[in-house]
Amino acid sequence: MAAATDPLLDVRDIALRFGGIVALDGVSFTIDEGQILGLIGPNGAGKTTLFNCVSRLYTPNRGDILFEGRSTLRRPAHRIAEIGIARTFQNLALFGPQSVLDNVRIGAHAKSRSDFISDGLRLPWVLRQEARTNEITWSLLKLLDLESVAHRSADGLPLGTRKRVELARALAAQPKLLLLDEPAGGLNHGDVGELGTLIRRIRDERHVTVLLVEHHMNLVMSVADKVVVLDFGRKIAEGTPAEVQRNEDVIRAYLGTTREHAA
């Protein structure tokens, strides 16, 4: 049972291999409720793979993942959103032809109920639920400055806007834990600054715990309470942003590979 001091997410000794490639090799860390945890590491370090394990798209070969004290590994992927875990995708996974509004509404799927018959007959209780979904959706479109493109299809929008749609869609599930996979990728300098403020606001105002994967060091170091560093599937460091920045192993890992990102 989850005591008040238990971490929200507890990743325990996760390992996953794809054929010969060891993508994750015994990674453990925890996130407390209300924290923003930055997960960093060079390309191919295993960050996205770890996300996919938490959201159950992959099943680890070893280890366990506890959410609010319970293992998630017995749940199929489509039953993760309902316990309060939502995510965005590194390479964007929007429902392209559908409107921004509908993309965000789909995000609310796990927080609502319906069936073919009630929906096909548009029964009153479905309409009431739909009104609540719309309310949540529009408040998120407002928060993320998407109101003006609400009726446009997601396909035709610029990258930065589509990233905000993904964020709105994830928030529509009213998650306790939000997994953000490189939300700053492809954004210009000013937008990255705004994104940092936004992530903080989401945590502070909506009480959402955040697991943030990012190459953009300024962003991670300015918003994260704690940073975990992966390299070749292993955790090489963990601590406050200041501690991690001083860590010899981290500096070596970054100099060895993607130096420009560390700047």
Add this chain to the structure above:
Amino acid sequence: MTTTIPKDDVAVAPAVPAERAVRVRLGPRHLIIAGFVVAAFVVPLLSSSFVTFQLTEVLIYGLAILGLNLLTGFNGQFSLGHSAFYGIGAYTAAILIHNYEVSYLWTLPAAGALCFVIGFLFGLPALRLQNLYLALATFALATAMPQILKFHALEGWTGGVQGLVVDQPEAPGFVPISDDQWLYYFTLIVMLVMFLCAEFLIHSRTGRAIMAIRDNPIAAAAMGINNSLYKTLTFGVSALYTGVAGALGALAIGFVAPDSFTIFLSISLLVGLVIGGVGSIPGCLFGGLFVLYVPNIANALSTGLAGAIYGVILLLVIFVMPAGAAGFVRIVVARISRWRQTSPEES
């Protein structure tokens, strides 16, 4: 570090302007549809009984195409097997009327329910099949159906190669219209109700889930959508629609025979789907018009070259309306509204 802050709803956020919460906004789409509905009620009063019969068939094809569209256009599952569901619906009606003297009104729910179950069951193995493989599996269903209907062990029910004659509905005494007109209006009302339900379904949580699976199954799962469940249920509902259309077809023609339900019917429905507009509900009726009238037009132009003429017409239509009739109408409406915005007399 954890204070137990209530994890409350986003719903606490500022209220939404009222007009946004209300979904229905009357637009050109609604006007066009309203115009068609009025026309659909008036036309048979002014036309010959043969034309009325043809229009009945247009409605039936439109409904069958809508069934296919729910599966293919909205859910992204391909099917060449819908002739089988249409055939099962038609035979359900025929057998119930011919062998058991059931009222024609009851044949529609029976056909729908049976096709739903069969479609759902077929949808289970279909979960494992992608695109072309699903096309092959449904193709097998389509080729098997006429043979099953001819199978001599079932002859007592199906009438074997001969098929079955179906007693056609008659206009009740209290309405002053012909039997053909009665059949037309009966079909029209069934069709309108089922189109409306499809419209409701597509614009609902269920409909969004169905389309999300088509657009990105992995993201759909991450949103909490059970892909397998929605795909099999959509298969069932799709078969239900096409099955009811088959039952209406049996009533309209008054006769069923195995060779009416071959793969060619499936392909006709697919043509209707593409011509009408993949993922458009009203477009299905345009598909029905095309499927019924264009072969006749081709035949009238030249009996010898009917197939070639049909092909040419098909190519021309695809060339002019690459997104189907629905896409074409959408573009025209957008052009007109843009032109009205820029024209000087509008201030």
